[in-house]
Each structure stands twice: as C-alpha cells, then as structure tokens.
Amino acid sequence: MDGVKGFREFYPEEMAARRRVFDRIESVVRGYGFREIGTPALERTDLYVEKSGEEIVEELYAFEDKGGREVALTPELTPTTARLLADREQALSKPVKWFSTRPFWRYEEPQSGRFREFTQTNVDVFGSAEPAADAEVLACAADALAALGLDASDVEFRVSHRDLLGGLAELVGGDSVDVEGVIRTVDKRDRTEPSDYRAGLREAGFDAAAAERFDEVLDGGLDAARAVADDAASAGDGGPATRVLDAADAVDTVLDAADAVDTVLDAVADRGAGEFCTVSLDTARGLDYYTGVVFECFDTTGEVSRSIFGGGRYDDLVGDLGGTEVPAVGFAVGDATLEALLRRADLWPAEERATDYYVLSVGDTAETAAGVARELRDRGHVVETDLMDRGFGAQLEYADGIGAETTVVVGERDLADGNVTVKDMASGDQVAVPVDDFPGERERPTYEDFAD
Amino acid sequence: MDGVKGFREFYPEEMAARRRVFDRIESVVRGYGFREIGTPALERTDLYVEKSGEEIVEELYAFEDKGGREVALTPELTPTTARLLADREQALSKPVKWFSTRPFWRYEEPQSGRFREFTQTNVDVFGSAEPAADAEVLACAADALAALGLDASDVEFRVSHRDLLGGLAELVGGDSVDVEGVIRTVDKRDRTEPSDYRAGLREAGFDAAAAERFDEVLDGGLDAARAVADDAASAGDGGPATRVLDAADAVDTVLDAADAVDTVLDAVADRGAGEFCTVSLDTARGLDYYTGVVFECFDTTGEVSRSIFGGGRYDDLVGDLGGTEVPAVGFAVGDATLEALLRRADLWPAEERATDYYVLSVGDTAETAAGVARELRDRGHVVETDLMDRGFGAQLEYADGIGAETTVVVGERDLADGNVTVKDMASGDQVAVPVDDFPGERERPTYEDFAD
Numbered sequence: 001m002d003g004v005k006g007f008r009e010f011y012p013e014e015m016a017a018r019r020r021v022f023d024r025i026e027s028v029v030r031g032y033g034f035r036e037i038g039t040p041a042l043e044r045t046d047l048y049v050e051k052s053g054e055e056i057v058e059e060l061y062a063f064e065d066k067g068g069r070e071v072a073l074t075p076e077l078t079p080t081t082a083r084l085l086a087d088r089e090q091a092l093s094k095p096v097k098w099f100s101t102r103p104f105w106r107y108e109e110p111q112s113g114r115f116r117e118f119t120q121t122n123v124d125v126f127g128s129a130e131p132a133a134d135a136e137v138l139a140c141a142a143d144a145l146a147a148l149g150l151d152a153s154d155v156e157f158r159v160s161h162r163d164l165l166g167g168l169a170e171l172v173g174g175d176s177v178d179v180e181g182v183i184r185t186v187d188k189r190d191r192t193e194p195s196d197y198r199a200g201l202r203e204a205g206f207d208a209a210a211a212e213r214f215d216e217v218l219d220g221g222l223d224a225a226r227a228v229a230d231d232a233a234s235a236g237d238g239g240p241a242t243r244v245l246d247a248a249d250a251v252d253t254v255l256d257a258a259d260a261v262d263t264v265l266d267a268v269a270d271r272g273a274g275e276f277c278t279v280s281l282d283t284a285r286g287l288d289y290y291t292g293v294v295f296e297c298f299d300t301t302g303e304v305s306r307s308i309f310g311g312g313r314y315d316d317l318v319g320d321l322g323g324t325e326v327p328a329v330g331f332a333v334g335d336a337t338l339e340a341l342l343r344r345a346d347l348w349p350a351e352e353r354a355t356d357y358y359v360l361s362v363g364d365t366a367e368t369a370a371g372v373a374r375e376l377r378d379r380g381h382v383v384e385t386d387l388m389d390r391g392f393g394a395q396l397e398y399a400d401g402i403g404a405e406t407t408v409v410v411g412e413r414d415l416a417d418g419n420v421t422v423k424d425m426a427s428g429d430q431v432a433v434p435v436d437d438f439p440g441e442r443e444r445p446t447y448e449d450f451a452d
Numbered sequence: 453m454d455g456v457k458g459f460r461e462f463y464p465e466e467m468a469a470r471r472r473v474f475d476r477i478e479s480v481v482r483g484y485g486f487r488e489i490g491t492p493a494l495e496r497t498d499l500y501v502e503k504s505g506e507e508i509v510e511e512l513y514a515f516e517d518k519g520g521r522e523v524a525l526t527p528e529l530t531p532t533t534a535r536l537l538a539d540r541e542q543a544l545s546k547p548v549k550w551f552s553t554r555p556f557w558r559y560e561e562p563q564s565g566r567f568r569e570f571t572q573t574n575v576d577v578f579g580s581a582e583p584a585a586d587a588e589v590l591a592c593a594a595d596a597l598a599a600l601g602l603d604a605s606d607v608e609f610r611v612s613h614r615d616l617l618g619g620l621a622e623l624v625g626g627d628s629v630d631v632e633g634v635i636r637t638v639d640k641r642d643r644t645e646p647s648d649y650r651a652g653l654r655e656a657g658f659d660a661a662a663a664e665r666f667d668e669v670l671d672g673g674l675d676a677a678r679a680v681a682d683d684a685a686s687a688g689d690g691g692p693a694t695r696v697l698d699a700a701d702a703v704d705t706v707l708d709a710a711d712a713v714d715t716v717l718d719a720v721a722d723r724g725a726g727e728f729c730t731v732s733l734d735t736a737r738g739l740d741y742y743t744g745v746v747f748e749c750f751d752t753t754g755e756v757s758r759s760i761f762g763g764g765r766y767d768d769l770v771g772d773l774g775g776t777e778v779p780a781v782g783f784a785v786g787d788a789t790l791e792a793l794l795r796r797a798d799l800w801p802a803e804e805r806a807t808d809y810y811v812l813s814v815g816d817t818a819e820t821a822a823g824v825a826r827e828l829r830d831r832g833h834v835v836e837t838d839l840m841d842r843g844f845g846a847q848l849e850y851a852d853g854i855g856a857e858t859t860v861v862v863g864e865r866d867l868a869d870g871n872v873t874v875k876d877m878a879s880g881d882q883v884a885v886p887v888d889d890f891p892g893e894r895e896r897p898t899y900e901d902f903a904d
Contacts, residue, residue: 003535004494004495004517005521007492007493008490008492009492011489011540012487012488014490015489015490027832028829031832031833032829032835032836035464035467035468036464036471037461037464040455040461041555042459042557042569043456044455058518063515065513069456069457083455088463095839103493117493128840130841133839136839143829267818270823271825272822272826353487355485366584366719367722370719370722371722373723374723374724380479383484383485384484384485384549385584387577387580387584388582388584389582402485
C-alpha cells in the first residue's frame with residue numbers, strides 16, 4: 001500500500017534517532033528560556049494570501065472544508081505566531097520567547113532532502129529590537145548544534161545584515177545599478193560558473209572594474225565594507241547634490257549595518273559561541289523578509305551544499321501580517337538538511353532499539369516476573385517481558401533482538417531456591433541472585449553488581 | 453484574527469501543562485518497551501473509505517491535492533499502522549509494540565471536550581494473541597494514569613469481552629431477540645431514563661421477565677454470566693435439535709469470553725494493576741471493531757460522564773484494512789477527556805512558567821553575566837538574561853514574572869570586588885558570593901548554599 005507522495009513514515013529505529021536529535025535541540029532551547037507553544041495544523045488560506053499573494057496557493061495544501069471555509073495546511077509558523085501575538089498583545093510581557101517542533105506541509109516537487117511534509121523547530125524572540133536578542137538566538141542555535149556533537153570545524157554561521165549587500169552594490173556600482181539583480185546574482189554565486197556570475201553582475205549594471213572591486217569588498221568583510229562607505233563619503237563631497245544625498249543614505253546604511261553586525265557578534269562572543277560565526281557579506285538570505293542581521297548555517301566541508309538552516313531579524317513581518325508591530329528575531333531548523341549534515345559528520349544517532357532489561361519468565365513464574373519488571377520500570381528503565389507465551393530459547397533470542405542489556409531469567413527451579421539469574425547480554429556471563437535482593441536498593445543493577 | 457473553528461492554540465503556560473501530562477504518559481509507555489513511530493498527517497482517502505464506506509468522507513478533512521490525489525487528514529492511527537505493518541511484514545519481529553502522540557483531525561461539530569483537531573497517544577501490541585498482551589496494555593494504561601497522580605479511587609477500567617453482551621442477550625432472550633438492538637440499548641443505558649431503557653429492551657424482543665433477568669445478569673458479573681450459560685446448557689438437553697445447536701454456540705461463546713476476561717484480569721493483577729479493573733458486562737464499546745477483551749476508563753465520581761478513553765483487542769482490523777493478518781490489542785487516550793478528568797481530580801499541572809535562574813546584568817558586565825548563564829545552562833537549568841537593555845528594577849520585575857527561583861545579580865560595583873549577588877526570589881533574601889565560586893562545583897546553587 002502506498003502512502004501519499006512526499007510524506008514519510010518513521011519506523012521505531014529511525015524515529016529513535018530523530019527523537020534524540022530533536023530532544024537535544026529542544027533541551028538547549030528550553031535552557032535559554034524559550035517556552036513551547038502549540039499551534040494548529042490548519043489556518044485560513046487568506047493568512048498566506050495576504051502575506052504572499054494569490055500565487056502562494058499553488059504551493060499550499062489548500063482546500064475548502066465541509067463548512068465552505070478556505071483553509072490550508074500550515075506551510076510555516078510565522079503567520080500563526082503573528083496571529084497569536086496579536087490576539088494577546090496586551091497580556092504578553094516582553095520579550096516573548098517561543099519555540100515549537102512540529103510538521104509543516106508544502107506542495108513542492110519532492111527531491112533529495114525536500115519533502116512535502118517536514119518537521120521544523122522554530123525559535124523566536126519577539127518584542128526586543130536589541131542586539132542582545134540577535135546574539136541570544138545565534139548563541140542558542142550554536143549551542144543546539146554543539147549539543148548534537150557538532151563544532152566550529154563542522155559548521156559555520158555566515159553572518160551579515162540584509163542592508164549590506166544592496167548598500168555596497170549601490171556604492172560600488174553607482175546609481176544605475178540594478179540592486180535587486182546584483183543580490184539575485186550574488187545569491188546564486190556558489191552555484192554558478194565564474195563567467196556566468198560575472199555576466200550577471202554586468203547585466204545588473206556593473207562595469208568590469210566595478211565588478212572586480214565589488215568581489216574584493218565581499219571577500220574583505222566589514223572592514224572592506226566600511227572602507228567603501230568612507231571612500232564614497234569623501235568622493236561625495238565634490239559631486240552633484242542629489243548624488244551626494246543618495247550616496248550619503250547608502251553610506252549611512254552600510255556603516256550602520258556593519259556596526260550592527262559587529263555589535264551582535266561581540267555579544268555572541270560574550271556568550272561563548274563566537275567561533276561558530278564568520279562575517280559573510282554575500283549572504284543574501286530572504287531579503288524581502290529580514291530587516292537586520294541575518295545568518296545562514298553551512299557545512300564547512302561543503303559536502304552538504306545547501307544551507308542547513310538560517311535565521312535573522314524580521315522586525316516588519318509580524319506587523320505586516322495584520323498583527324501588532326513587534327520586532328522579532330529567530331531561526332528555524334528543519335529535519336532533512338540537519339539529518340544530512342549529521343550523517344555527513346558521522347553524528348546521526350545509531351538507528352537501533354535500546355532496552356535496559358528483558359525479564360524472561362519460564363514455567364509458572366509470571367507473577368514474580370511481573371513484579372521484577374514493575375520494580376525495574378519504577379526506576380525509569382525500559383523493560384520488556386514475554387507477550388507471546390514463548391519458551392526459553394525464543395525469549396532469549398527476542399531479548400537479543402531488542403538490544404536488551406541485561407536479561408533477568410525468572411525460572412521455576414531457580415525460584416524454588418529463591419533465585420533469579422542475571423545475564424549480561426553482551427558477554428553472556430550470568431550469575432544467580434536472590435530474588436529478594438533484586439533489584440533491591442540498586443538503581444540499575446547489572447551482572448557486574450553480583451559477580452564475584 | 454480568527455483561527456479555524458475547532459482548532460486550538462496553546463500559549464506557553466497551558467502548553468507546559470499539556471507537555472508534562474503527555475511526557476509522563478510517554479515515559480511510562482516507553483518503560484513497557486513500546487517504541488515510538490512517526491506517521492504522516494495525510495493519507496489517501498481510500499484508506500478510510502475501504503474501511504468505513506463512502507459516508508465516512510463527510511467526517512474527514514478530505515480533499516483533492518494539486519496533483520489530483522484524493523487525500524484526507526488522518527482521523528485516527530489504525531489504518532496507517534496497518535499500512536506500516538503490511539509494508540514490513542517480513543522484517544518486523546513479533547510482538548511489534550508501537551506508540552505515538554500526535555494530532556488527528558475530524559470534521560465533527562465542535563462541542564465541550566470535542567475539537568476538530570485533537571491529540572492522542574496510541575499504544576498497541578501487534579502480533580500476539582496471548583492474554584499477556586491484553587494484560588500488558590491494561591497495566592500500561594493503569595501505570596500511565598498512576599504516573600499522573602490518579603489512583604483506583606479516581607478511575608476505573610470497566611472490562612468486558614465483545615462477545616459477552618450479545619451471547620447473554622441470546623441466552624436470556626432466546627432466538628427471536630435482536631442482539632444488535634440489545635447492545636445499542638445497553639450502550640446508552642447510562643444516558644437514558646429507566647423507562648426508555650426498558651422500552652428499548654422490549655423493542656429488541658425481551659419480555660418483561662427476560663429484561664429483568666438480563667439486568668440482574670449484567671449486574672452479576674462473570675459468575676452470573678457463567679450461571680446463565682450453564683442453565684442454558686442443561687435446559688438445551690431437552691429442546692429441539694437446532695435450538696440446542698444455536699444455544700450451544702452461545703453457551704460456548706459466553707463461557708470462553710468469561711474465561712478470557714478472567715485470564716486477562718489475573719495477568720493484570722500479577723502486574724500490580726488489578727485494583728483499577730472491574731468487570732462490567734454492559735461495556736458495549738465498539739463492537740464492530742473489537743474482537744476480544746475490551747475496556748473503558750471512567751471517572752469513578754461520574755463528574756466527567758463520558759468515557760475517558762478505551763481500548764481492547766482487535767484481531768481482524770489490520771487484516772481487513774488490506775494488510776496482513778495480525779492480532780492486535782491497544783488503547784488510545786485523547787487530550788480533551790483526559791484534561792477534564794485531571795482537572796476534576798485537581799491533578800492538572802499548574803499552568804505557569806518555571807525558570808531556574810535569571811541572570812541580571814547591570815553596567816558593563818554583559819560578558820561575565822553571559823558566562824554565568826552559560827555555566828548554569830550547561831548544568832541543565834532554564835536560565836534567562838536581559839534581552840531588552842533594561843535597568844535593575846525592570847529586570848527584577850521580569851525575573852519575578854517568569855517565576856525565576858533564583859536571581860543572580862551581576863553588578864558593576866559588586867564585580868569590581870569579585871562578587872555577584874545571589875537572591876532567593878521567594879523570600880527576597882540575598883547574599884554576596886565570589887564570582888569565581890559561582891556556580892563552582894555545585895549542580896544547582898541557591899541562596900541557601902551561601903547563606904551563613
């Protein structure tokens with residue numbers, strides 16, 4: 001039988017690995033004081049059309065429900081959180097720090113690493129325009145990756161500001177440059193041939209010298225960006241008045257943006273996550289959406305070529321969505337690219353079932369076996385017993401199959417002597433233990449506790 | 453702005469309570485060796501039509517996707533698990549023990565305690581026809597409720613067997629009785645006037661004496677059921693041949709079912725969960741679906757009048773769904789009725805935000821404050837710091853608002869002396885502590901650790 005195309009199911013072994021990954025992320029996120037919210041799977045289709053226009057409907061699972069409502073499976077979280085923020089505008093004390101892990105749905109062509117149903121953890125600070133909020137989000141993202149075993153040799157956060165690329169294009173290329181065209185070209189830089197890249201810049205209005213200078217600036221980081229702005233400021237002194245005003249705007253924009261990146265990165269360094277971050281002026285992530293510092297997380301080896309995830313400041317979006325005006329900064333990490341990265345780094349958790357104890361009952365020992373199982377479960381362990389009325393050998397085979405660490409054999413003859421047998425499944429070593437002494441006061445008794 | 457009717461959102465305080473409840477349930481379920489699976493939100497609509505007929509579509513969020521597929525938001529888990537079992541029939545070793553907690557969707561009229569989007573934890577054993585599997589499921593359900601603070605004075609599992617009610621109706625009322633009609637009438641017994649109930653039984657073919665006897669049997673439990681079967685067996689000795697055969701079938705059915713209930717309840721008692729269970733012959737739960745022992749969980753006070761949740765054995769369903777023939781037993785507990793029960797029992801977790809530490813930074817102390825916060829987070833605590841560039845008083849107010857247990861004040865003057873101030877938020881007591889000694893070796897340092 002087939003499921004729906006682009007939708008996945010996860011059997012226990014794979015699900016255990018996924019659970020471990022998202023639990024670790026959530027544990028870090030909770031440590032930063034982000035609070036979990038619960039959100040619906042359906043919203044009115046209008047919520048997305050108002051933001052993105054009618055054409056967005058083609059990418060949604062949108063339909064009319066039995067009551068004639070136009071509804072859509074939620075493709076992302078932000079419009080919903082904007083609704084929640086607006087509904088409780090007065091009651092929520094700032095900053096509002098929310099997270100959640102849940103599925104989203106998009107009607108896109110499935111391909112490697114992209115599914116129609118995917119899971120995403122969204123982490124956002126609402127209500128603070130301070131650089132500390134940006135830094136907190138970056139540090140939290142870095143800590144989450146560190147909790148998965150990744151370090152700065154595995155991943156880098158390429159940090160920029162949404163105003164830098166456009167401002168620099170204007171200052172280097174002059175008034176006639178098509179800023180949007182430059183941004184589109186730079187955004188594709190990694191995926192295009194150098195000659196095509198240069199052609200793109202020319203098409204956007206750069207001459208050869210300007211294109212070369214522009215590339216040098218992008219590679220030169222914030223210092224180079226500031227130098228361009230300073231040059232433009234002094235050059236502007238002699239130019240015509242309108243040109244001076246335009247350039248002065250761009251100069252201020254670039255200098256302010258460079259300062260904002262520096263301030264945030266200093267605060268990230270205070271938080272101990274500086275080594276994950278590099279300034280990357282060619283980060284052109286979602287310029288319609290973001291309003292300030294932006295970042296994208298990449299695999300440093302390049303083996304996973306797509307961005308793993310990204311985030312940044314989006315101060316206008318909540319207001320644009322019909323909610324209240326609320327500054328916002330956050331990130332969202334999805335399951336597919338994260339799994340690709342963790343597999344590349346050999347850090348994807350083992351896909352196996354782990355069992356602390358199997359309690360093997362043979363003969364008329366069900367009640368004692370059930371009691372032993374119960375006591376072990378009360379101590380927080382995963383404990384299985386026979387549900388198939390199987391014999392000794394078949395039970396032992398099953399215990400092995402579920403990865404039981406210890407098997408406790410409750411046999412009729414042993415029990416007549418007041419004993420159970422504690423067997424270490426890895427070594428096969430076993431020892432008789434008085435049933436009254438098992439588990440006794442021990443939190444996690446194993447063969448070693450009883451072996452002489 | 454409105455969300456979709458029948459869909460809920462959960463702000464952090466309420467979500468924290470829900471999370472605590474489902475985490476406790478899942479922790480118990482994992483302890484029994486049930487393994488989590490991940491399942492899609494959409495299935496082909498056919499999967500439900502094949503099981504329940506075309507009319508089921510009216511109760512589904514069913515629609516045609518952009519690719520022309522008829523799909524539906526999953527209203528329940530079983531058809532999906534049947535698909536997963538069939539897809540890996542050979543690879544899965546028995547018993548298969550699966551659980552998951554996730555939303556489901558039904559287009560029903562929302563009312564108190566019923567929503568169009570609801571969360572359910574499903575717990576099932578597949579592949580074992582043994583009473584031990586039924587008992588394991590019942591014990592696991594009882595343990596999950598116990599983990600939430602409920603005991604046998606709060607809830608009872610009314611246990612029966614799907615064959616008992618029909619078999620008894622036949623034996624007490626004779627051939628001409630409309631067995632389905634009797635079952636429907638009994639199913640509504642709690643919600644109907646005694647006179648309407650009696651009228652229902654008469655309509656189903658009982659005379660007044662038979663109706664009275666039937667009620668006595670239902671109240672009399674398994675012993676009364678066995679007595680009815682024994683009487684019918686001896687009475688049958690003198691009757692016409694066909695009547696004897698029919699009655700003999702019903703006699704065997706009732707005796708076998710009574711024995712099955714006893715065997716399962718003995719095994720539940722071995723598992724220490726016997727006190728939660730009572731035999732209740734008028735439990736008529738889902739007779740189309742279940743094939744063996746069934747149970748329903750009720751509020752003993754009756755304040756929550758609906759069934760909290762239920763479960764039982766359904767050996768035919770997985771095969772009927774086009775999968776492989778697999779015996780199955782399980783239960784599913786939903787969020788709404790469980791919340792109603794826990795609120796009734798005053799066991800719904802406090803809806804509040806809990807914070808271990810607020811690290812308050814004033815003056816040029818951001819780096820030290822960030823370091824303190826980091827060390828506390830590394831120990832697994834929930835720690836917030838200032839993201840709003842607020843002053844001392846506003847930060848302390850915020851710390852109070854998020855329920856911080858301890859506030860660590862990192863002030864410029866204190867820090868010049870090498871100190872931070874550790875403040876107990878409940879009492880307001882505070883003490884200066886050398887910053888080098890905080891948190892030091894302590895796992896969870898509080899005011900008490902430093903007060904003289």
